[in-house]
Each structure stands twice: as structure tokens, then as C-alpha cells.
Amino acid sequence: MANSKYEYVKNFERENHLLPSCYILIRVDGRGFHKFSAHYEFAKPNDAAALQVMNQAAEQMMRQFPDISVCYGDSDEYSFLLRRNCELFERRESKLTSTFASTFSALYQFYWREVIPEKPLTVERLPTFDARCVVYPNAEIVRDYFRWRQVDCHINNLYNTTFWYLVLHGGMTTKEAENRLIGTLASDKHEILFSQFQLNYNNEPEAYKKGTTICREYSVVDAIEGGMMKMELSERQKQREEKKRKKAKVVVHHTDIINDKFWNERPWLLQ
Ligand code: DGT
Ligand code: MG
Ligand code: MG
Ligand code: MG
Ligand code: MG
Secondary structure, eight states, X not given: OOOOTTGGGGGGOOOOBOOTTSEEEEEEEETTHHHHHHHTTOOSSOOHHHHHHHHHHHHHHHHHOTTEEEEEEETTEEEEEEOTXXXXXXXXXXXXXXXXXXXXXXXXXXXXXXXXXXXXXXXXXXXXXXXEEEEESSHHHHHHHHHHHHHHHHHHHHHHHHHHHHHHTTOOOHHHHHHHHTTOOHHHHHHHHHXXXXXXXXXXXXXXXXXXXXXXXXXXXXXXXXXXXXXOOOHHHXXXXXXXXXXXXXEEEOOOOSSSHHHHTOGGGGO
């Protein structure tokens, strides 16, 4: 486009280029899902269909952005880890956050219509998501980040499961259930569920207890031969890597990511 005398306004724009060689983590979270889940009458404590919508949206994100190596989600949130040397949008923060928030919101609405056609979305209550980028300097802190989210999922799910059993099957009001749980430890909640409702919490679905982890799976041979362990790659190698990432299988797990086992078995996730 030809220059115009107005073009100087462009100089007011600012870009935050996220630090090179660091891990970029983007977390999306549903806006006002406390009200959203009440409006669309989500099952309590966990709505299987709504969870499926979240997980399908996240899986599709992995397909559309090959730079995502692994993601983890529960409730109304998902955390996406970009590979360390990713150059997506030249690592511009506003471009990354706005694209992730809008793409995830669009995908959620798409899969909602597919999975829950009997509950049409109304225009005043459309699901939207915010997003933030966090930059982490090393792999150990990234592991701790994912541990933090999974511990959060576990604590919330045990609390919510006990709370809703007390209300829905124990005849308590929500206020009474809240008071009953003040000061209780995890072991107390297990005990309430078992002695009052004959529910062994350990037998609850893994998807609820552990959340959902989706990652790209390579064979280790592929990963090493493809030079994925190396830092410096030629342009040609980079293109080959990109192709390999696009072709890699995207696999859904409901498993422990607090222990090292999951990460040690998949070294490419944190390369
Ligand atoms: P925000 O994120 O600050 O805009 O506000 P909220 O309301 O989204 O709060 P947040 O993200 O801390 O909590 C998520 C809410 O979504 C929480 O109230 C529980 C609800 N929620 C998520 N998944 C389910 C579900 O499967 N069943 C039910 N009943 N509620 C759910
Ligand atoms: Mg929140
Ligand atoms: Mg939320
Ligand atoms: Mg949330
Ligand atoms: Mg444009």
C-alpha cells in the first residue's frame, strides 16, 4: 500500500516478543463458566458431554498448531505448551494470546453443536475463553507447572465430588455441605464418600480425577533420527521437522503427570 501522511500512527503500536529459547505456555480459561455451567445445566460435579467438548476442541488445537507439543486440561481450562524454539507469530504475545483465545472459543462452539445438539447455544450466553502466555526458562519448571495444574484438578474434583454427594444424595443444603467440609483433609473426604455413600473415590473415572493430557507421540527412534534432540537445525531440517510434527499421532491420556514417568517416557515433549 502507498504511504500516506497518516501512516505515522503505526509507530504507536508495540509488540511484546516473548523471550527466545524459553518455553511458552498458553492457558485458556472459560469466561464466567460458573454461570455458564448453571445456565446450560451441567451435570454435577462433572458433565461428561461438556468435558468431551473441551477435549475435542483441545485435540483440534493440536492439529491446527503443530508447535504445541503437549496440553493439559480440566474443568473450563486448557494449558498448551509450545516447543521451546517455536517461532509461531514471531513469538508475539498479543498475536499468540488473541489467536488461542479466539480459536479455542470457535472450536468449543463448533464441537458443542456436534456433541450437545439438544442444548442450542443462545446468543446472550455464548462460551468464550480468555488466554494468557507465560514464559518458563527450563524444563523442570514446566514439569512443575503441569504438576500444579493436575494437583489443582485432583483437589477440586475430590472436593466437588464430596460436596455434591452430600447435597444430591445426603439431603444437605449447599450451605450445610460447605460447612461440613470446612477443615476436612483429603482422607476425611474419602471417608465421608465411603461410609455415607459406599463410594470408593479411587474408582471414579480417571478423566475426572486426573484431567486430560494430549500429546504428540513419536517413536524414540524417529525423535532422535529426525534431529529433534538438536538445537541448531538448517532450514531444510526445520521443514522436515515441521512435517514430522504435523504427521505425528495426537494421543489423549488420563494419566498421572506429577511423577516423572510420563515425561521421561516422552523426552521430545520438553525438547
Ligand atoms: P472466570 O474464569 O474468572 O471468568 O470465572 P469462572 O466462573 O469461569 O470461574 P473458574 O474458571 O475459576 O471456574 C470454573 C467454573 O466452571 C466452576 O464454577 C465450575 C464450573 N464447571 C466447569 N466444569 C464443570 C462441570 O463439568 N460441571 C459443573 N457443574 N460445573 C463445571
Ligand atoms: Mg478463574
Ligand atoms: Mg473460568
Ligand atoms: Mg477455570
Ligand atoms: Mg490482517
